[in-house]
Amino acid sequence: MKAERKTPLVLSILTISFLILAATFLTDIWGKSAQLPEIPPVDPSFTKTATARVSAEELYRTKGDTSMLECYGCHEQGKELTLKFDEDHNVILPDEHDDIIMAHGTHNRNNNCFNCHDEHNLEVLQTRDGRTVKIQDGHDLCGSCHGPTYRDWLAGIHGRTSGFWNVSMGEKHRETCTACHDPHQPKFLPRKPAPGPNPLRPVEVKHSEGKAH
Amino acid sequence: MSCSSNSPNSGGCGGGGCGSGSGGHEHGMDRRSFLRTSSVAVAGVAALAASLAPLRDLTDVGTAEQFFQKHYKKLTPEDMEKVLARITREVEKQYEVRPHVRDYKAMDGVEFVYALNLTRCIGCRKCVHACVAENNQSRNPEIQYIRVLKMPHGSMDPEKGDHNYTSELVPEKGSFYMPVQCQQCVNPPCVKVCPVKATWQESDGITVIDYDWCIGCRYCEAACPYFARRFNFTKPSIPKDQINPNMSYLGNRPRPQGVVEKCHFCIQRTRAGKYPACMEVCPTGARKFGNILDPDSEVSHILKTKRVFIQLKEEVGTSPRFFYYFDV
Structure with missing residues (x-):
């Protein structure tokens, strides 16, 4: 008898609690969960694998436009060139070459075009020990001064590599020095970093200990 | 006999009025109570x-086929073909891209090692972003596998x-940068804690995850000392035009909601002989990758000749296959 009376009571209590629950869900009494902030898509340049520059080696290999490497389109063959320097011993570049920034080496120690270019044949390079190097073989010239880096580059551990690590399955592609370094200004310039992880909340300015001040 | 003697009584009751609960008709029910x-009952339901x-709001429930799928290691080649066909179907339906899904196996005589030059x-x-796009x-x-510290x-x-x-320009003076991702430990704590063996170490050193076996308990995430693992709290959202169709089962196929994922050394690239995406995009050549069992590989050369400073947190005994080194 007792159980019979209890059953409808329990059922009604359950029904009422379900109804309350349903009402709260339908009216969103607790509110919806917070919407995620929009995360702007990342600039596609950050996922590009292209090198910083196009090297002479790549231009010749891909049969690109090498007209700017033909010095005697403008220069007169056989005519001796003299460099002009200002009072700080900086080489004065003519207007035709004003795209060049002379910043190779510290303390102006490498401030002479003919340290690398051959003054007798402008279309080739020369090393300090008197070898002549084709412009597309620039790494031989770079290596004549930068020994340890050249050694690492030859071993494949300096500079960029792409393609296949397993050479039996495909070709490994090594970049040459000037694909990344501008020979007149070889140091990497600071660049804008890609966005960091979205913090999903306002960012507190954090002063990291390493900041130089 | 007793039934027949009771029948006149029960017949009389059927007219109504005895539903008040009294009397001996325990199984009877009148209209009102019915x-x-x-x-x-209807209101309750x-x-x-x-x-x-x-x-x-529940989406991404998964199909019965996926639910009854066996563990990766127990799949026969025929089973795997069916599974890859199912994944192809699902990806095509969802992203309108025909993917090329494969199950790349570890190669013999290969153990992958990563080396990262902190000087460079x-x-x-x-x-970070090349990895997101590739995987x-x-x-x-x-969800990002790499954190740059x-x-x-x-x-x-x-x-x-x-x-x-949030620097305007990098590198900043007085700082150096250390990217951290899955270290592909020789002794991986994440594998030990997995209660269902959904993550394990393969013979080429890559610790992989079977996303269809993972139950999302996140023990591995807690066990990892490198913050390498990520959990899909929601269904991943990837723009249709940004899907990488070159996929692998243990690698970069789209993950369901509620599973853990992490860096797998771009299994779909490296097991096909290629370099990982993070390495190819690095503008300074700071990242090096290769087979440590090959004495002529770049990574072998680095470990032999460079100042390799750490395995990160080497004191915890995980023995990473990810090495940080310096030039000179």
Whole structure:
């Protein structure tokens, strides 16, 4: 008898609690969960694998436009060139070459075009020990001064590599020095970093200990 | 016999009025009580259904085929073909891209090792985003396998690193940058804690995850000392035009909601002989990758000739296959 009376009571209590629950869900009494902030898509340049520059080696290999490497389109063959320097011993570049920034080496120690270019044949390079190097073989010239880096580059551990690590399955592609370094200004310039992880909340300015001040 | 003697009584009761509960008719029910009970029952069921309304938001339930799929290691080649066909179908339906899904196996005589040159890294975070694009990670909420720590000079303590740096230009003076991703440990704690063996170490050193076997308990995430693992709290959202169709089962196929994922050394590239995406995009050549069992590989050369400073947190005994080194 007792159980019979209890059953409808329990059922009604359950029904009422379900109804309350349903009402709260339908009216969103607790509110919806917070919407995620929009995360702007990342600039596609950050996922590009292209090198910083196009090297002479790549231009010749891909049969690109090498007209700017033909010095005697403008220069007169056989005519001796003299460099002009200002009072700080900086080489004065003519207007035709004003795209060049002379910043190779510290303390102006490498401030002479003919340290690398051959003054007798402008279309080739020369090393300090008197070898002549084709412009597309620039790494031989770079290596004549930068020994340890050249050694690492030859071993494949300096500079960029792409393609296949397993050479039996495909070709490994090594970049040459000037694909990344501008020979007149070889140091990497600071660049804008890609966005960091979205913090999903306002960012507190954090002063990291390493900041130089 | 007793039944027949009772029948006149029960017949009389059927007219109504005995539903008040008295009397010996325990199984009888009159119209009023029937209506009451049934209306309460209908209201109860309706209320229950309405109270389950939040389930409407449940997406990505998965198919029976996926539910009954066996563990990766128990799949026969025929089973695997069916599984890959199912994944192809699902990806095509969802992203309108025909993917090329494969199950790349580890190669013999290969053990992958990563080496990262801390002298060269400039903290540009290109690797982070190349990885996201290659491995079909969720864009919102963001899932990224690589964290680039900006570290003060003079310390190797990752606790001092900041991965939220918002510098205008990098590198900044007085800082160096240390990207951290899955270290592919020789002794991986994440594998030990997995209660269902959904993650394990393969013969080429890559610790992989079977996303269809993972139950999402996140023990591995807690066990990892490198913050390498990420959990899909929601269904990953990837723009259709940004899907990488070159997929592998244990690698970059789109993950379901509620599973853990992490860096797998771009299994779909490296097991096909290629370099990983983070390495190819690095503008400074700070990242090097290869087969440590090949004495002529780049990584062998680095470990032999360079100042290799750490395995990160080497004191915890995980023995990473990811080495940080310096030039000179």
